[in-house]
Amino acid sequence: MAVTGPAPPKPDTLDQEDLLRRVRPANWQNPEPKPRYDLAIIGGGPAGLVAARTAIRLGLSVALIEKYRLGGGSLDTGSIPSKTIIRTARVYATTHRAQEFGAPVSTELPADFLKITTRMRGIRARIAEYHSAERLRTLGIDVFFGDARFASADALAVGDKRIAFRKALIATGALPSVPSIPGLEEVGYRTSRSIFELTAFPKRLAVIGGGPLGCEAAQAFCRLGAHVTIVQNEPKFLPHEERDASQLLSFALARDGVDTRLNTTVVRVREEGGSKILDTSNYDAKDSIAADEILLSIGSIANTVGLDPEVAGIATNPAVGVVVDDFLRTTNPRVYAAGDVCMSHKFTNVAEASGRMAVQNAFAGRRRRASRMTIPWCTYCDPEIAHVGMHVWDAGERSIPIKSYTVMMQDVDRAITDGQDDGFVKIHVKAGTDRILGATIVASRASEMINEISVAMSVGIGMRELAEVLHTYPAQSDAIRLAALAYVQDRPVSWLRRTWGRLRA
Amino acid sequence: MDELTGLSDDALIDRLQRGAFSYLTEFANDDNGLVADTSREGSPASIAVVGFALSCYPVAVKNGWMSRAAAATQTLKTLRFFWNSPQSDQPDATGYKGFYYHFLHMKTGRRVWQCELSLVDTTLLLAGVLMAGRYFDGGGDEPEIRELADAIYRRVDWQWAQNNGQTVAQGWKPECGFLHYGWEGYNEATILYILGAGSPTHALPPDSFTGWTVTYQFENLLGQDVLYSGPLFTHLFSHAWIDFRGIQDEFMRSSRKDYFQNTRNSIALHREYGARNPRGYEGYDQNLWGITAGEGPGNDELRESYRDRRFFGYTSRGVPYGPDDGTISPWAMLATLPFDAGPAIAGTRRLLEIYPQVCTKDRFSSGFNPTFRKGGSEWLSEGWFGLDQGLLVLMIENYRSGFVWEIMRSCPVIRTGLKRAGFKGGWL
Numbered sequence: 031m032a033v034t035g036p037a038p039p040k041p042d043t044l045d046q047e048d049l050l051r052r053v054r055p056a057n058w059q060n061p062e063p064k065p066r067y068d069l070a071i072i073g074g075g076p077a078g079l080v081a082a083r084t085a086i087r088l089g090l091s092v093a094l095i096e097k098y099r100l101g102g103g104s105l106d107t108g109s110i111p112s113k114t115i116i117r118t119a120r121v122y123a124t125t126h127r128a129q130e131f132g133a134p135v136s137t138e139l140p141a142d143f144l145k146i147t148t149r150m151r152g153i154r155a156r157i158a159e160y161h162s163a164e165r166l167r168t169l170g171i172d173v174f175f176g177d178a179r180f181a182s183a184d185a186l187a188v189g190d191k192r193i194a195f196r197k198a199l200i201a202t203g204a205l206p207s208v209p210s211i212p213g214l215e216e217v218g219y220r221t222s223r224s225i226f227e228l229t230a231f232p233k234r235l236a237v238i239g240g241g242p243l244g245c246e247a248a249q250a251f252c253r254l255g256a257h258v259t260i261v262q263n264e265p266k267f268l269p270h271e272e273r274d275a276s277q278l279l280s281f282a283l284a285r286d287g288v289d290t291r292l293n294t295t296v297v298r299v300r301e302e303g304g305s306k307i308l309d310t311s312n313y314d315a316k317d318s319i320a321a322d323e324i325l326l327s328i329g330s331i332a333n334t335v336g337l338d339p340e341v342a343g344i345a346t347n348p349a350v351g352v353v354v355d356d357f358l359r360t361t362n363p364r365v366y367a368a369g370d371v372c373m374s375h376k377f378t379n380v381a382e383a384s385g386r387m388a389v390q391n392a393f394a395g396r397r398r399r400a401s402r403m404t405i406p407w408c409t410y411c412d413p414e415i416a417h418v419g420m421h422v423w424d425a426g427e428r429s430i431p432i433k434s435y436t437v438m439m440q441d442v443d444r445a446i447t448d449g450q451d452d453g454f455v456k457i458h459v460k461a462g463t464d465r466i467l468g469a470t471i472v473a474s475r476a477s478e479m480i481n482e483i484s485v486a487m488s489v490g491i492g493m494r495e496l497a498e499v500l501h502t503y504p505a506q507s508d509a510i511r512l513a514a515l516a517y518v519q520d521r522p523v524s525w526l527r528r529t530w531g532r533l534r535a
Numbered sequence: 536m537d538e539l540t541g542l543s544d545d546a547l548i549d550r551l552q553r554g555a556f557s558y559l560t561e562f563a564n565d566d567n568g569l570v571a572d573t574s575r576e577g578s579p580a581s582i583a584v585v586g587f588a589l590s591c592y593p594v595a596v597k598n599g600w601m602s603r604a605a606a607a608t609q610t611l612k613t614l615r616f617f618w619n620s621p622q623s624d625q626p627d628a629t630g631y632k633g634f635y636y637h638f639l640h641m642k643t644g645r646r647v648w649q650c651e652l653s654l655v656d657t658t659l660l661l662a663g664v665l666m667a668g669r670y671f672d673g674g675g676d677e678p679e680i681r682e683l684a685d686a687i688y689r690r691v692d693w694q695w696a697q698n699n700g701q702t703v704a705q706g707w708k709p710e711c712g713f714l715h716y717g718w719e720g721y722n723e724a725t726i727l728y729i730l731g732a733g734s735p736t737h738a739l740p741p742d743s744f745t746g747w748t749v750t751y752q753f754e755n756l757l758g759q760d761v762l763y764s765g766p767l768f769t770h771l772f773s774h775a776w777i778d779f780r781g782i783q784d785e786f787m788r789s790s791r792k793d794y795f796q797n798t799r800n801s802i803a804l805h806r807e808y809g810a811r812n813p814r815g816y817e818g819y820d821q822n823l824w825g826i827t828a829g830e831g832p833g834n835d836e837l838r839e840s841y842r843d844r845r846f847f848g849y850t851s852r853g854v855p856y857g858p859d860d861g862t863i864s865p866w867a868m869l870a871t872l873p874f875d876a877g878p879a880i881a882g883t884r885r886l887l888e889i890y891p892q893v894c895t896k897d898r899f900s901s902g903f904n905p906t907f908r909k910g911g912s913e914w915l916s917e918g919w920f921g922l923d924q925g926l927l928v929l930m931i932e933n934y935r936s937g938f939v940w941e942i943m944r945s946c947p948v949i950r951t952g953l954k955r956a957g958f959k960g961g962w963l
Contacts, residue, residue: 272752274856281858313710313711422750423750426750426751431789431790433755434752434753434754434755436754438757438855438856441811441813461790
């Protein structure tokens, strides 16, 4: 993988040492395996860690095998590092707008990337404490570092050790997908796993892929002073989100100065005069993009490398990874899977929830279905784009009539005072009822606001009740109450009927 | 412009309708019937503008601006051109598979600008072709008009445009094949699906329309219930020809609304947005609105005391999700006459009083941005655009007499298409 610029200076060694001491201790001695474990977990990321803790609480014996570092991609290269960098990018964006707020601050660009990544490493090391090997050992979990593979239907091999199990959980996560673009391998690129390890800040960054990760990185690097071009081969960014949300994101990216290319495919990558050149095609229009670094963010694929699942009779499939039923059981009845290796929603919260669910289904006699999960998720751009439950098209495909109640953030007092009035709260309701089926929120802190909807959906609070809930004033989340209020005001007849009913009673 | 604002409502509307119509004759090529997209030097023809022009000739005859014979002659020239011009996959043809390229050279009638074979614009052209076929029911030139109109419509291969999918592609180019702009949600394409469904030769299957309506969003926005679509024109184009009052498809039946009512509500939404004016643009008011697709001041940024403002060139602007850069389309309020005449007239009057420069030779400019000032004056789009003028003529006529709707209600293709798309009730 090519890295431009001078030789990388050493990272902040203390923080890096802290991190490794916690998640991959150098002097770690793998324990002598017990004759048989109740549960053997392959992968110490979010799914595996939650599963291990759940199993310990159930009084089970647990072996946890991690190939690289505890905490998984989420801590090492995913959510935590990216949110740390995004926070700094927001600071830059705010200071860029300082005059709007009557605050005469200016910020030099480009940012000092080394300082920013040092902060990131410190934060990562701090959070790593919660997942440290020592802490897991104290809980009674046997932690093994090494490559695990299935040796039989009821045993794993880790190095020369055999780990026999009653039940096993595959929680090996996912790896970034790499498309076959001619020249890409030769020229070199980065993925989510390596982008925040950059030591020289790229003047020009080309991002291939307009999903959540690509959009987040494009905006953050742009705000830190890079010239960013993002190439998306579909008509909109965030293809899994609704049109209005994607469109607002397009405006936000363009406003920040990101060069956005929709409906555009990278056909070839080459090196020319020290630059990485991406040749693109947008239907019949051909163009080229020059960059110092390329970030590839076209999604991820389940990681079953070296696992030999077929030895244990576990079916895998290139499209979905490890094949599981709705109870997260693989084709080997002893073995379950959880997290990115089997779930279509590759998010940390889903990984954790599925890890817990798999253990409960395997041992506690529970029959919890993965398809019943209410999953909120968020893309951490500015504004953030969060969603939970059904989209309009999901309802349409199931012939569920649906009506949406929308409040624009530009009509929400606190969003106006904050100067963060881009976005909306849109709540989808089953027509003729007040039942919430889903919601999309685009707002500065949509990641926080969406949880209120998740709570309402999980415990069955409808729009009518939600409208009665006092919210702090002013607050951006008041937009949710206002949307519920729009519902109530939209239904005067049923209100009258209720009042009439009460009077007659 | 005092002269205009001093007129009574009826006189003002008559003047502006006639002014709009005069564009279609002034900027037409009398040899082939093509009409220029804009009044600007070297503008090519837009097939959609031709569709509006074909629909406007009967209106002109009715209002005594044109003799029936002259209208028939111009119509026949136009239809002969579209029937005889080259249809092939050659890059300089006029059309392919019965569809036509969006922009054509005014004289040669060949494709220009390497533009796309456009489904929506072909649809607007066909609406005019079908209207001509219904209106000219006499002798002389008129039987040939009917034959050609029928032939042109029958030739269109709607099924090909599905590109093996359920819904239709939005365009095609010989250089790269089908174009998909990712249509999602309601827009101006209702008439496209209806004309596609009504074809006796290559009809779209019934699930094609529902494949599109499944992406509809029925939304309560700023206190209005709307089948949402941002730009105002999307709530108008299909309605220029089709009288949606009282007829309902499956979606509208389940929502207990109709598309006409939906446009009314969308107008109310636009007005409410104008009143709130969240971005603080000049001019916006409950009686000054009209955010839609069109030209804008161009890519530029103005940094003012408390907010960054970005401006755009030609783009599709919408309410309330944006983009909104303070550009309004001066013709848009008047084009909503049939839906809610009071606000349409009040808004148009207010606009003419405050910013009389938006109307020259009794024709509205395409775009206007009072917030964007350079050299002391507000940005105004140069000249006139044919689409705006054609739409105004038809909408004013529908308001006054329902003339266009009446003709199209009797058009078998429209009736069949509506029924196949699941419309029932009312005049159907």
